[in-house]
Amino acid sequence: MRVTDQIAADSVPGRQKRDLSSVRYFQSRRFQNRVATILIFLVLIAGTIFVMLPFFWMISTSLKRPGTEFAFPIEWIPNPPYWPNYPDAWTLLPFSTWFLNTVNITSVSIIGHVVSCAIVGFGFARIRFVGRDVLFVLVLATLMLPYPSIVAPLFLLFKNLGWIDTFLPLIVPTFFASNAFYIFLLRQFFRTIPMDLDDAARVDGCNTFGVFWHIALPLTRPAMGVIAVFSFMLHWNDFLGPLIFLSTTENFTLALGLRFFQGQYQVQWSLLMATSLVILLPTIVVFFVAQKYYIQGIVVTGIKG
Amino acid sequence: MLGKNRMFWRRNIEGYLFISPWIIGFVVFTAGALLGSFSISLTKWNIVGTPEIVGLANYQKMVEDRFFWQSIKVTLYYLLNVPLNVVLGLLLALLLNQKVKGLSVFRTIFFLPSVASGVAVSLLWMWIFNPRFGIINVLLKKIGIIGPLWLGSEAWAIPALIIMSIWGVGGGMLIYLGALQGIPTAFYEAATLDGAGAWKKLLHITVPMITPVLLLNLVMGVIVSFQVFTQAYVMTDGGPNYATLFYVMYLYQQAFVWFNMGYASALSWVLFLIILVFTVIILKTSSSWVYYESD
Numbered sequence: 300m301r302v303t304d305q306i307a308a309d310s311v312p313g314r315q316k317r318d319l320s321s322v323r324y325f326q327s328r329r330f331q332n333r334v335a336t337i338l339i340f341l342v343l344i345a346g347t348i349f350v351m352l353p354f355f356w357m358i359s360t361s362l363k364r365p366g367t368e369f370a371f372p373i374e375w376i377p378n379p380p381y382w383p384n385y386p387d388a389w390t391l392l393p394f395s396t397w398f399l400n401t402v403n404i405t406s407v408s409i410i411g412h413v414v415s416c417a418i419v420g421f422g423f424a425r426i427r428f429v430g431r432d433v434l435f436v437l438v439l440a441t442l443m444l445p446y447p448s449i450v451a452p453l454f455l456l457f458k459n460l461g462w463i464d465t466f467l468p469l470i471v472p473t474f475f476a477s478n479a480f481y482i483f484l485l486r487q488f489f490r491t492i493p494m495d496l497d498d499a500a501r502v503d504g505c506n507t508f509g510v511f512w513h514i515a516l517p518l519t520r521p522a523m524g525v526i527a528v529f530s531f532m533l534h535w536n537d538f539l540g541p542l543i544f545l546s547t548t549e550n551f552t553l554a555l556g557l558r559f560f561q562g563q564y565q566v567q568w569s570l571l572m573a574t575s576l577v578i579l580l581p582t583i584v585v586f587f588v589a590q591k592y593y594i595q596g597i598v599v600t601g602i603k604g
Numbered sequence: 605m606l607g608k609n610r611m612f613w614r615r616n617i618e619g620y621l622f623i624s625p626w627i628i629g630f631v632v633f634t635a636g637a638l639l640g641s642f643s644i645s646l647t648k649w650n651i652v653g654t655p656e657i658v659g660l661a662n663y664q665k666m667v668e669d670r671f672f673w674q675s676i677k678v679t680l681y682y683l684l685n686v687p688l689n690v691v692l693g694l695l696l697a698l699l700l701n702q703k704v705k706g707l708s709v710f711r712t713i714f715f716l717p718s719v720a721s722g723v724a725v726s727l728l729w730m731w732i733f734n735p736r737f738g739i740i741n742v743l744l745k746k747i748g749i750i751g752p753l754w755l756g757s758e759a760w761a762i763p764a765l766i767i768m769s770i771w772g773v774g775g776g777m778l779i780y781l782g783a784l785q786g787i788p789t790a791f792y793e794a795a796t797l798d799g800a801g802a803w804k805k806l807l808h809i810t811v812p813m814i815t816p817v818l819l820l821n822l823v824m825g826v827i828v829s830f831q832v833f834t835q836a837y838v839m840t841d842g843g844p845n846y847a848t849l850f851y852v853m854y855l856y857q858q859a860f861v862w863f864n865m866g867y868a869s870a871l872s873w874v875l876f877l878i879i880l881v882f883t884v885i886i887l888k889t890s891s892s893w894v895y896y897e898s899d
Contacts, residue, residue, distance in 0.1 A: 339699050346696065347713050353771065354716075356739045357728050369737050415625040422622025429616055438626065441634055443883050445831050447852040448872035449637035451859045452644065455651075456637070475629025482626065507618045536722035538834045543860060554723045558838060561727060568731050575724035586719040590712065593719075597778045 361385070361573035368568040384573040392563070394574065396549060397556035404466050404541075404552060405534040411473030412481055412530040413523050419476040420485030421511050425497065435486075441479045447539065454543055468544040469537070473530075481526050484596060488522035489515055525596035528589045535582055553578045638876070645869035655866070662870035672871070674846050675854040679830060681762050682850065685769040686825035690818060693776030698810070700777070701784045711781065714774035721772075726838040729768045730755065755840050758847040765835055765848065776821050783817040784810065812895040819886070819894050826882050830875065851875060 360368055362380035389395070422428075423435050457468040476482055492515060500510050516523075541552045551559065557578055564570055586593060620627070645662055647655035666672045696714060700707055717725075732738050733754035741751030752760040791809050800808070833852040836842055842849040842857070855875065859868030 336702075336704070339702055339704055342699060343704065343710050347710065350713055350717055350771065350774070352739065353728055353732055356732060360731065373737075373739075373742055415629075419623045419626040422619055426615060426619040426622060428619025431619060434623065434627075437630070441630070443827060443879055444634060444638075445827065445852075445875055445879055447831055447833065447855055448876045449634065449641060451855075451865060451868050451872055452637040452640035453633065454859070455640070455644070455865070456632075458651075472629060472633050474625065475633065476626040477629050477633060507622075511622075532719055532721075536724075538722050538837075539856075542837075557723045557727065561723075561838065568734075568737075571727055572731065575727050578724045579720050582719050583716070586716070587712075594711075594715075594778060597775070597782065 357572050357576055360568050361576050363569045365567050365569045381569070384569050385577065388560075388570040388574040389577065391570070392556060392560055393548070394553070394556060397551050397553045400466070400550060401535060401552040401554075404469050405531060407466075407470050408473040408534045409527050409530045411470060412476075412478060413526050415474050415476040416478065416481040416485050416526060417516065417519075417523065418511070420482050421489050421515055423482065424486040424489035425492075425494075425510070425515065426507065438479045438482055442483075450539065450543055457544065463544060464546045464550055466545075466550070469534070469540050478530070478533075481529065485519070485522055485526060488519045492518050521592060521595065524589060524592040528585060528593050529596060531585055532582055638873075641869045641872050644865055645867075645873055647866045649865045650863045651865055652863075658866065662867045663874075665867065666870060666874065671846065671849065671854060675849045675851045678762065678847065678849050679832070679851045682765060682832060683826065683829050685766045686822065686829055688766065688770060689773050689776055689825060690821055692770060693773045693821070694780050694814075694818070696773065696777045697780035697784055698806075700781055711774075711778065715778050716774065717771045718775035718778075722834055723838055726835050729764075729771075729835075730839045733764050755848075756844055758845050761840055761844065761847045765832075765839075768835065776825075779817055779821060780814060783814040787813045815894040816896060819890050823883055823886055826886065827879055830879050830882075 359375060359377060361384055362377045362382070363374065363384075364377075364381040365384065367374070367377075423431060423438070453468065454463070457463055460467075462468050462471075496514050496518075497510050500514050505513060536554060537552070538554045538558070541555045542558075545551060545555060548556075548559065557574060560574060561571060644655065646657060646659060648658045648661070649655035700710055700714075704710070732740055735741055735751065735753045735756060738754070740754070744751040754760050754764040787810065791813075792805055795805050795809060831852055832850045833856065836848050836850045836853040837856070840848040842853050851871075852875070855868055855871045858864045858871060
């Protein structure tokens with residue numbers, strides 16, 4: 300149903316006359332539209348409450364004095380808010396080290412993904428070579444491959460290389476275009492550039508790498524942004540990878556550290572929520588800052604999917 | 605002629621140079637790992653000693669392993685979240701597509717949980733599902749209902765995790781919304797002229813036009829659901845009484861808690877095959893309900 304269509308229908312003169320009678324009004328389209336709009340709003344508000352309540356609960360708990368999480372009646376808005384939870388939780392365990400580790404892994408991985416997937420995506424989008432389509436189907440097929448089902452052999456491989464308990468198992472694969480979805484997305488973006496531009500650049504003496512560097516990359520900067528944001532979210536929140544490949548506490552990421560923290564301070568929900576919130580904050584900030592890119596990336600998936 | 609030939613070779617060499625990072629990665633980290641996994645699955649090996657070749661014994665063992673079957677049962681039960689998320693995501697997208705006021709605000713709000721994931725979110729929901737002090741049971745108590753033990757109850761642990769997954773419904777919603785906005789308005793105008801009502805338009809224009817996206821979300825939802833790990837590891841540790849022993853959770857335990865590398869590799873391969881079969885089934889049946897405009 301398109302509300303606008305019906306509003307347009309309503310404004311046809313002649314129809315309005317019928318609305319003069321109040322009984323008729325309740326059967327009129329305008330009334331039904333109004334009811335529909337209100338109902339839609341109510342559902343959306345209910346959805347908003349469902350979505351926001353956990354965040355509210357998290358913030359509320361994080362501001363309670365440790366121990367008072369279990370007090371009845373529930374204090375929805377702690378008065379006064381107990382701010383020391385934040386510095387306390389952060390310093391009880393080496394969260395600063397874990398934060399730096401996570402920043403390291405995440406930033407290098409983003410570079411790896413953006414650079415390698417852009418190069419590969421360009422190859423699939425703009426160069427016609429024998430076997431291209433078959434190989435691209437293979438790329439898409441790896442989307443189906445569950446990471447957990449290759450994690451055991453990868454562990455053995457990295458163990459033989461002596462990489463266990465270093466960041467290398469988490470970082471190195473990203474430089475080999477380890478994410479098929481990003482290759483797919485970038486290929487879609489590269490394909491939107493008119494081929495004429497390539498030809499013009501070649502006439503001007505550009506080789507293929509020149510076309511990639513001087514034409515394709517500058518035109519798809521937003522797409523690189525999309526990949527960077529996706530890659531950031533993936534690595535910042537990753538748990539299985541660090542859990543398997545990192546073992547000493549100094550090398551932990553925030554996700555691993557938080558899990559460790561949970562083991563140590565099991566029922567200290569105010570401290571746990573404060574730390575969880577701090578760890579979530581960068582992803583939420585990045586989402587708001589880069590919302591345009593993020594949503595664009597997902598919408599492209601939908602349209603081209 | 606010679607020039608044409610040179611161009612041909614040049615294009616091929618360049619093409620393969622450009623995709624070489626992926627080829628190397630694929631050969632080493634994907635295909636290599638899969639093949640390695642298969643050869644390990646034919647052995648009994650605890651990492652430290654030398655692998656002892658046992659043939660297909662690991663696969664035979666799975667048939668009699670009741671924990672394996674439990675993990676299959678748990679994972680299939682959890683799969684219920686996929687249709688729920690598809691339907692709810694689509695409904696939300698349809699509502700938002702009614703040109704409501706504040707569309708972008710609602711869109712951002714609903715999408716927000718999708719960017720939050722991992723351990724922090726698992727901890728948050730553990731606290732939400734706390735039987736006595738969690739927000740759900742506190743609110744239920746206000747309306748006179750005594751809430752279940754949620755994660756502490758065999759019957760309610762998976763439903764709790766499904767509720768948690770519905771929190772992230774905005775991810776799918778956003779994809780549908782993109783697809784809905786891509787439907788040409790001319791289609792609706794033509795239908796209005798033909799006298800089609802709102803319901804008919806939904807059924808005969810909107811839904812067929814977005815079936816490709818529905819298919820995409822269905823397939824991805826199934827693949828992701830088979831890989832659930834973090835929630836189970838952080839929130840329930842597979843319990844209570846194995847009620848949340850997800851497949852990957854069991855795989856992880858076999859590989860990295862008990863170091864049964866041979867058996868874990870067999871589990872890995874079976875997981876890969878299960879997902880393959882599910883995906884192929886969905887794709888095969890899709891031709892009867894997915895509508896492609898150009899084809």
